[in-house]
Amino acid sequence: MTNNTSSGTTAIALAPKADRHFDRKGLVQMALLGLLLLVPIAAYFMGHIYYVNLASRMTIIAMAAVGLNLAIGYGGMVSFGHAAYFGLGGYVAGISAYHAFDYSLFMSWPISVPGSDSLLVVWLVAALLCALLALAIGAISLRTTGVYFIMITLAFAQMIYYFANSWPTYGGEDGLPIYIRNTLPLVDSSNSLTYFLICFTGLVLAMAITSRLMKSRFGAALTMARLNDVRLATAGISPYPIRLVAFVISAAITGLAGALYADLNGFVSPTSLSWHFSGELMVIVILGGVGRLYGPLAGAVLFVMMETLLGGITQYWQLFLGLVLLGVVLFAKHGVMGWLAGREHNE
Amino acid sequence: MSDVVLSLQKLHKRFGALQATNDVSLDLQQGEIHALIGPNGAGKSTLIGQIAGNIRPDEGRVYLADTEITGMNIAQRARLGLGRSFQVSSLAEPLSVMRNVMMGVQALQSHSFRFWKPVARDQQLLEPAYEALERMQLSHRAWTPVSELSHGERRQVEVACALALKPRALLLDEPMAGLGPEGSAKLTELLEALKLEVPILLIEHDMEAVFRLADRISVLVSGSVIAHGDSQAIRQDPRVREAYLGDSDA
Ligand SMILES: Nc1ncnc2c1ncn2[C@@H]1O[C@H](COP(=O)(O)OP(=O)(O)OP(=O)(O)O)[C@@H](O)[C@H]1O
Ligand SMILES: [Mg+2]
Numbered sequence: 001m002t003n004n005t006s007s008g009t010t011a012i013a014l015a016p017k018a019d020r021h022f023d024r025k026g027l028v029q030m031a032l033l034g035l036l037l038l039v040p041i042a043a044y045f046m047g048h049i050y051y052v053n054l055a056s057r058m059t060i061i062a063m064a065a066v067g068l069n070l071a072i073g074y075g076g077m078v079s080f081g082h083a084a085y086f087g088l089g090g091y092v093a094g095i096s097a098y099h100a101f102d103y104s105l106f107m108s109w110p111i112s113v114p115g116s117d118s119l120l121v122v123w124l125v126a127a128l129l130c131a132l133l134a135l136a137i138g139a140i141s142l143r144t145t146g147v148y149f150i151m152i153t154l155a156f157a158q159m160i161y162y163f164a165n166s167w168p169t170y171g172g173e174d175g176l177p178i179y180i181r182n183t184l185p186l187v188d189s190s191n192s193l194t195y196f197l198i199c200f201t202g203l204v205l206a207m208a209i210t211s212r213l214m215k216s217r218f219g220a221a222l223t224m225a226r227l228n229d230v231r232l233a234t235a236g237i238s239p240y241p242i243r244l245v246a247f248v249i250s251a252a253i254t255g256l257a258g259a260l261y262a263d264l265n266g267f268v269s270p271t272s273l274s275w276h277f278s279g280e281l282m283v284i285v286i287l288g289g290v291g292r293l294y295g296p297l298a299g300a301v302l303f304v305m306m307e308t309l310l311g312g313i314t315q316y317w318q319l320f321l322g323l324v325l326l327g328v329v330l331f332a333k334h335g336v337m338g339w340l341a342g343r344e345h346n347e
Numbered sequence: 348m349s350d351v352v353l354s355l356q357k358l359h360k361r362f363g364a365l366q367a368t369n370d371v372s373l374d375l376q377q378g379e380i381h382a383l384i385g386p387n388g389a390g391k392s393t394l395i396g397q398i399a400g401n402i403r404p405d406e407g408r409v410y411l412a413d414t415e416i417t418g419m420n421i422a423q424r425a426r427l428g429l430g431r432s433f434q435v436s437s438l439a440e441p442l443s444v445m446r447n448v449m450m451g452v453q454a455l456q457s458h459s460f461r462f463w464k465p466v467a468r469d470q471q472l473l474e475p476a477y478e479a480l481e482r483m484q485l486s487h488r489a490w491t492p493v494s495e496l497s498h499g500e501r502r503q504v505e506v507a508c509a510l511a512l513k514p515r516a517l518l519l520d521e522p523m524a525g526l527g528p529e530g531s532a533k534l535t536e537l538l539e540a541l542k543l544e545v546p547i548l549l550i551e552h553d554m555e556a557v558f559r560l561a562d563r564i565s566v567l568v569s570g571s572v573i574a575h576g577d578s579q580a581i582r583q584d585p586r587v588r589e590a591y592l593g594d595s596d597a
């Protein structure tokens with residue numbers, strides 16, 4: 001039976017559909033993603049490994065920002081502490097590799113936990129631990145709003161930063177090297193292009209999950225929690241658990257990006273936990289366009305390019321970043337994506 | 348079981364030195380419109396807030412049918428069948444009318460931790476929401492963003508949102524305010540039809556609408572109910588005329 005015959009109201013009840021896949025927005029998005037994929041492939045075959053790794057870096061930072069965008073852009077939760085999850089993900093990769101390298105145990109009591117050099121294990125553990133950490137931090141932080149929420153998420157992240165700094169077993173402030181990149185079955189993760197493709201897949205999956213999530217019932221409730229939480233409660237849905245779950249998913253995505261980042265660099269240090277990095281992620285989300293699916297990608301590409309190009313000329317490159325950010329905030333409220341691809345419609 | 352759907356027992360609420368609700372007991376019965384009138388600042392919205400869960404009373408209890416709801420949060424009360432509209436409409440403006448109304452349907456059908464199926468094509472959600480809109484004669488506006496609606500249409504959307512909950516009781520806070528004579532007349536008609544299904548606790552300044560719609564009227568002044576009765580009795584009550592309707596037209 002088809003939809004149209006089931007009842008008189010059915011056909012009218014559906015949203016008017018705008019099925020133009022190749023409108024300006026679609027083209028801009030495809031171009032962005034396409035360039036990010038093709039440039040490093042071309043660079044690899046021309047022998048410029050440096051650019052492949054640079055693209056991996058862009059991709060991973062974009063993925064971390066996709067996570068943060070779910071909290072800030074879609075959930076209205078301005079977290080100033082997402083470095084905590086990025087860093088925790090990184091330390092999971094680092095610590096796991098450290099113990100796998102010398103066959104020691106992470107802990108021996110009450111259960112014995114060895115290291116692992118499997119990326120799949122690292123990712124799973126990183127996502128789970130970040131989700132747990134976010135559950136604890138979110139449960140407390142989400143009882144506040146506005147500036148208090150910003151400050152309390154920052155405070156929690158700083159606690160973890162100082163903890164990592166002062167824990168000598170895993171390098172303390174010097175950080176922890178990963179001598180051999182963690183591995184995947186069947187593919188050679190130590191190859192730079194392969195690793196880029198792994199990161200790229202991670203980014204695309206994170207974006208696809210975000211997109212699908214935001215179209216679901218959960219996404220509808222989260223959107224309402226952001227726009228008008230009294231309305232959501234009045235409609236019979238408590239905003240708090242909805243926000244908390246979104247916060248947890250957001251942290252898990254950022255944490256996975258952190259694990260990828262540590263393996264890319266072969267190194268993880270408290271820097272990845274610092275408030276500077278939380279701030280950079282926020283800047284990227286705002287640059288790209290808050291609450292836009294491709295915003296974090298556009299923001300990360302712009303950010304890493306400025307950092308690389310301008311950072312090579314002057315150590316004061318962040319001055320220019322500041323100017324660009326000022327321009328975006330003043331003249332392109334919907335970020336680079338809003339400027340390139342036009343305004344987003346809510347329906 | 349009696350046909351009392353909602354009952355307030357000895358509610359008290361103080362804001363600092365101000366007694367906003369003072370020993371208020373009243374109830375709402377099946378099939379009726381119970382109007383709550385009173386001058387500005389009498390504590391009408393504060394009372395609605397205590398019923399819906401936005402404001403905690405200092406003392407007293409609230410029952411929905413036989414269930415005590417005093418300790419419940421807003422969402423729990425809503426799911427039990429308490430629908431409300433706000434004096435200043437409270438909708439998600441950038442979203443379509445449909446997306447606003449749908450939330451209530453969603454709350455009734457399941458928890459909202461469903462992450463996969465898109466709502467835009469979910470007939471289970473859309474059809475009941477559409478029906479609620481049809482009840483308020485707004486289905487032609489289903490996919491219009493709330494920000495593009497007129498003031499009167501927003502009031503109707505608020506009622507439709509409440510109807511989406513399949514409520515056992517409706518709390519409407521000045522639904523006619525700012526509607527103009529034509530809009531008021533239309534909404535009066537809609538409410539008259541509605542009360543057969545859902546009893547309504549109606550706050551309204553439009554006396555014409557109140558006297559036409561209300562089966563019973565309670566008059567609130569400075570947080571206390573000073574009079575209670577049918578239209579006839581309230582019209583003639585000297586205390587009411589003095590405190591509220593204005594002695595001048597006596
Ligand atoms: N949150 C609050 N804190 C302090 N005082 C408040 C608060 N909410 C309401 N009040 C005061 O309580 C009194 C009752 O307010 P309420 O909004 O219930 O009046 P109302 O009868 O709905 O009036 P109106 O007809 O103007 O809507 C007013 O004096 C108001 O200033
Ligand atoms: Mg009021």
